[in-house]
Amino acid sequence: MPIIAVVRPGCTDFDVQNRIQGNLDLPLNDDGRSQLANSISQLAAWPLETVYTAATDPARSTAEAIGDALQLPVRFHDELANIDHGLWQGLSLKEIKRKSPKVLKQWQESPETVRPPGGETIQEALARILAVLKKPMKREESLAIVTSDPLATLLGCAITSARPEFESVTGCRGPNQLISIYSTNGSVPEADPDHPWRTQVATGSLVPIADDNRSEQRG
Secondary structure, three states, X not given: OOEEEEEOOOOOHHHHOOEOOOOOOOOOOHHHHXXXXXXXXXXXXXXXXXXXXXXXXXXHHHHHHHHHHHOOOEEEOHHHOOOOOHHHOOOEHHHHHHHOHHHHHHHHHOHHHOOOOOOOOHHHHHHHHHHHHHHHHHOOOOEEEXXXXXXXXXXXXXXXXXXXXXXXXXXXXXXXOOEEEEEXXXXXXXXXXXXXXXXXXXXXXXXXXXXXXXXXXXX
């Protein structure tokens, strides 16, 4: 059964400062580079065929390092750039909360109802995610997708048909919290016409990283 590994890059200085990164091009910091080595070690246990990412850091350099270490091809898609947060990009959560507390809270809890000023909606982000997923999922390809939050969270929601929430979109994650593995059923996810911020049905489910059945996944 094919899998999709959603891989979040390691820590950047913006994460340390709790700033919204959005689709800005930022390098990993020293902690992030250490986390990358751990991510590569985790991914080596899974039967991946291809790495997909956008051409901006920290996703690009993370994907290239994974591809080099695991001898996997890396394919770049602009559609996998992180969600565009417009005028929020570069601001800390404290700054946004001070200026627009109600809007920020609404975006974190019900992101489908809010467009960040000058940014994009999650409906628009979901549409470009599905455009990239269509071909590899139809081929039942096992792949890693490297992207930052909140797009990484939205990817997981697209696969499981879950309602997205973005309460934790900044800050550094622990080294064992950067990868989410989904077992897919061969179906291609499609947007729900009545609720275009989510998919119609689940096309996969979350698999524990420490799953003892990884040898079965390879088969």
